[in-house]
Amino acid sequence: MTIRAAGHEPPRVALLRSMLRLRCFEEAIAERYPEQKMRCPVHLSVGQEAVSAAVGLALEPGDLAVSGHRAHTHYLAKGGSMPRLLAEIYGKRTGCSRGKGGSMHLIDETVGFKGSTAIVAGTIPVGTGLGLSLSLRNTKQVACVFFGDAAVEEGVFFEAVNFAAVRRLPVLYVCENNFYSVYSPLRVRQPEGRQIHEMVSGLGVRAMHGDGNDPELVYRTTVDALDSIRSGSGPAFVEFTTYRYREHCGPNFDNDIGYRTEAEFLRWRAADPVEAYERRLLDLGTVTSEAVRDMRAEIAAEVADAFAFAEHSAFPDAAEAYCDLYAGEDGT
Amino acid sequence: MTIRAAGHEPPRVALLRSMLRLRCFEEAIAERYPEQKMRCPVHLSVGQEAVSAAVGLALEPGDLAVSGHRAHTHYLAKGGSMPRLLAEIYGKRTGCSRGKGGSMHLIDETVGFKGSTAIVAGTIPVGTGLGLSLSLRNTKQVACVFFGDAAVEEGVFFEAVNFAAVRRLPVLYVCENNFYSVYSPLRVRQPEGRQIHEMVSGLGVRAMHGDGNDPELVYRTTVDALDSIRSGSGPAFVEFTTYRYREHCGPNFDNDIGYRTEAEFLRWRAADPVEAYERRLLDLGTVTSEAVRDMRAEIAAEVADAFAFAEHSAFPDAAEAYCDLYAGEDGT
Amino acid sequence: MSRVRTYAEAIAEATAIAMEIDERVLCFGLGVDDPKRVFGTTAGLLERFGPARVFDMPTSEAGMTGVAIGASLDGARCLMTHQRLDFFLLALDQIVNNAAKWRYMFGGQSTPVRLVVRLILGRGWGQGPTHSQNLQSWFAHIPGLKVVMPASPADAKGLLLSALFDDNPVLYLEHRWLHQMQGDVPEGDYRVPIGKANRVADGDDLTIVTMSSMTLEALHALPCLRKAGLSADVIDLRTVRPLDWETVLGSIRKTGRLLAVDTASPTCSVAAEIVATAASECFDRLKAPPRRLAMPDFPVPTSPALTANFYPRAEHIAAAAASMLGRTIDVEDIVASRTSPHDVPGEWFKGPF
Amino acid sequence: MSRVRTYAEAIAEATAIAMEIDERVLCFGLGVDDPKRVFGTTAGLLERFGPARVFDMPTSEAGMTGVAIGASLDGARCLMTHQRLDFFLLALDQIVNNAAKWRYMFGGQSTPVRLVVRLILGRGWGQGPTHSQNLQSWFAHIPGLKVVMPASPADAKGLLLSALFDDNPVLYLEHRWLHQMQGDVPEGDYRVPIGKANRVADGDDLTIVTMSSMTLEALHALPCLRKAGLSADVIDLRTVRPLDWETVLGSIRKTGRLLAVDTASPTCSVAAEIVATAASECFDRLKAPPRRLAMPDFPVPTSPALTANFYPRAEHIAAAAASMLGRTIDVEDIVASRTSPHDVPGEWFKGPF
């Protein structure tokens, strides 16, 4: 079912600010990636910011989250540190995973971001297990799991969702359906006419969906889902359609290589979620163009500082490769 | 959806005969298992014969089938040799798997039985792959996969069914829902209110269900599913509810140990599918009691012969443990 | 104080003690709360700790391993049980890509993955190819995992308690044939340190390195060797990762001869690792080629006629040890002393599983 | 006739030839028909053989492995590709419990499992802990599997063709750093037999056993050794199961010294197997402790600062070989000769994957 009624007033300015921040950050990575200093794969969410921004604001600070390979914006929206994220991508000791993880393996437990990993669907059961523990601790916290449309093709997705349903666990599953897995369209991966949220309904989990480029809708849907989870109704699943602008992995545009059309891209680009929302709030008078200009300037400064931090941080010693394998004793 | 209309006339006498044969065979195993000569786990289908009998008759001889740990009756109903099955359980060289496999690993490619294995859900993707090859060969054959209600909890079930749906493969999924996995009721494994067939519908596969103790209903439903598969509509899923009388593994009754009630067992036992169908055909005049007596005598002789064959067959040489690992060269 | 307990009882006792000490210990897996209680190894837990902490699960080995990891990241200690190791093949992505690497790949900054996976090693009574696998070398190959294989009731208890209070993922491989074995088991919160081997016999002529049920087989081989005037150090590894090289290599340096016995297939096995390390580290002290004794490099067949001499037993160990010392010995005593068929752990076993 | 081809081209060529010879050969996996064609290794196949035989799949590694097994049981020959070996951890149940055992557990009476799984070994450019694993020893441990690891374009072609026409499941491990490597590749249906090693250099002082990219590193180490007056047999295993013991042990018997080099973690590795077997079988011929050189027993970190000396390279091989002969040598030439950063296979590589 699609949530249309306004249940909760979205924090409009914060939404816009968060979207602008995520966009600015990811675009800066794209711009500077060719310098060859970020020596790890990067999966950018440019075009998909509305989901991260709105879900990030809908979650409580005490809620937990996990994610997959395309996690920068989930990490930031959950409250993760931009300089430490960037330092991680640069392979620096100050990185959020101290250089061990790189762009695909992020953590910041201080803000409830419990980890992102690079195996498709690999953290879906992990997030479900967070939910198991939360339910046993009787807190009102929720565990949120971010993943893409391909992750629902992995068996562990079903196994995890089934278990969450059996035990009515406080887990929010957030599926960002951007229609592609690397270069593969949904058509070769899922049956014709499949609606992911309908399929999940069939598993016995409350499932909602909507336009993932409408931050207010995402916000309302997510708040609604979170309310029902916190009230003890068990897990919920939200599917948001959106679109990735750049290549699956890396900084470039790749509509020319043939797996999708330039026209398709341009259609989505024309309805860009960040620009559209900015216009909307300006039109509504919720923000002034001056306020937006200030916001942008602040964000640009934050991003520049994060890059400066990452660039100026030291690399780990080669010897650090040999620590932190085991807990206890000397860590090795 | 439940099939109620009689689309295809069931082969009534053959159904009864097959059910009697399966019952008689499995009861004989139960009776003689304490002799300690069948030295491998056995999973009996006593109580569940209607599904095997009816699906076995609904399939064409050229169709293929795979199964899991509880496969004796699937094997026999598909046309597998009773003496060779029993010899396998006895660990003899004449066994259908030459003593390598035992009760849980059965094969007879001459009748299209392509293998049963002991890992829950392990052959569901294998059967789906048979379907892939059949579809590429453009035959009208169907691949049939037998499994229980617990197998749908394994991720590979979803992965396989999803692929079959994407490619519209000629695969018939037969789920025998006997409400238990070993001692575990559905309640601790699947969400409240889950109907397995409904869940599978949600995956995008035509799903039907019905009383698995009514052989004619099973037959009609299966024929209907097979027709739709052969007409090119893609895979179908049939769920039949039924009940296992004896312990999960082994020859005994175990309603006393507490995972299910004697009353529940007696309810099912009172509506025994074999006895009920025999009465029905006698009432209808489809068979005479003499004919049934003859049938029973024939079957008893067949079972006795199979036991004699199994008992009198030679054990394999110990050295045979070291052959047939690799194809080609010397097989090792 | 010690009391006599079975290996299965020792496991249940260790679990109960851990659950008593730390209310965040959870125990789950197929059958942990069912009438058979996983061969008795979870007896009494449901009654004592209730269904919130002791529970059955869907047949979803992969997903539930991830669930255990996730619960541990919120502070739980998870004990997960599989009735056969073979079923756990479905879950290797979660254990290797997540559990083993979680701490390392996040730079040591995560909540620890406190996860113990109990894996039962099947054998005999036609368990066959998909119910009898021994994959300890797979786990030992993976940095980030710890792997224990207790051989006695006391170790079953002590290693399980250590595993449950370790801050790393631990695989606990227990042998189906040991469940009914009896032995002294210390009371209370008894721990056997992970990573320490156990010299279970002292001798001079050779070192026999063993694990799990092979420790018993080696001990049964000793009288026969003794008769021939031969004595052996028997080193029960207890833990196959991290491996106690000090004890193992110390013994090999003393005796100059190594027979590494394994419950698994030989190629790239733990026994291979021991022979390789001994050859590299004790080269000058070796008096004879180091040798391993393992399962044949074949799957396990089902028919009892095919398994008769398939698993290494005391007589094979005795014969191999003697031959390394240039002797042939009579092992008939060992064979003759056996009262139960070769495919069951004892007379008490009547099938079917 | 030989022509110069890259390793990636050789793979595509072998696949095309097999698909030409046998119309039952299918090629599938994530990305086999996409614009990048799995680093070029499936280039041209879709155009030539069409979407019925060359196709993408859902992100379902476990299920699709079972699908491949099933299709093969109906007579197909399946070639399945994974962009990283690490993703295949999801499918181990199917490959071990089904593919490896299918023939054996049914007494040799089934249609053969004609399945080749291509697994790409990641390395460099921050692939990190979950994109760089080398699990050949796991596969080598399993009876019923064959495992090949080609080191040159010619072997990439010849081993793939042999694998595709083998009647057993074969794991084909190809190294991401070799894809752009050029070499002579014979035309046509060229096959390199599975189970035969390749002596790629001749020498007297020691035997260096290698696999995959380590073969190149060993070859790069030779000039430096030569300068110091040392010569080595370099045995490229090509196949790690079944292993060509005749060639390997023959060389060790000749030289008396063994350095086994592996792309994986050391514990229970293929290198351990080689050292162990050499110690058992060639004990009397060994002049020095056999040694292995492998990855550290750690996951692979991501930062380039952490991987600089993490992987064994030519300089480490040269130094280890020299030290086994009681020499220390200067390896600076090797390091100095390198023009590209340590974390990329060559200047052509600019990321991101």
Ligand SMILES: Cc1ncc(C[n+]2csc(CCOP(=O)(O)OP(=O)(O)O)c2C)c(N)n1
């Ligand atoms: C198990 C596994 N299989 C394959 C991959 C390779 N891979 C990395 S990202 C990706 C696409 C995932 O698509 P989706 O879930 O839709 O997320 P998106 O990239 O669109 O955000 C794939 C297939 C992987 N990392 N893990």
Ligand SMILES: Cc1ncc(C[n+]2csc(CCOP(=O)(O)OP(=O)(O)O)c2C)c(N)n1
């Ligand atoms: C992967 C795996 N997990 C667990 C088991 C143990 N096991 C054997 S049969 C069985 C029950 C399966 O129940 P169901 O699928 O409903 O079939 P039924 O026994 O009721 O016919 C289980 C859990 C197994 N063989 N494989």
Ligand SMILES: [Mg+2]
């Ligand atoms: Mg996507």
Ligand SMILES: [Mg+2]
């Ligand atoms: Mg059942």
